[in-house]
Amino acid sequence: MKSTKLIIVSLLLVVFVFGISALNTKGEVLPFEFEYKYIEVEKGDTLYSIASEYNDKDYYTNKEYVEMVADINSIPKNDIKVGEKILIPIIVVLEAE
Secondary structure (H helix, E strand, O other): OHHHHHHHHHHHHHHHHHOOEEEOOOOOEEEEEEEEEEEEOOOOOOHHHHHHHHOOOOOOOHHHHHHHHHHHHOOOOOOOOOOOEEEEEEEEEOOOO
């Protein structure tokens, strides 16, 4: 749990210091940040099905999102268990100034 908190704090620091922006699928540069949310794994869930539900495909492919979730939670990509709580990133597009 300490390593997860360290990862989150590190990511937030990078976002704060450097900011994040990316090209969406339309070729527009839109700044965004991550918010994080714990979800409970339900029967039939896979990291790919979770990515399909929570990923904003304008920024990351589902494969990239699965890798991100696996890294954040220090778990193998195909090893989640029913009832387990995992931390997932949610992309929040920032308002243009």
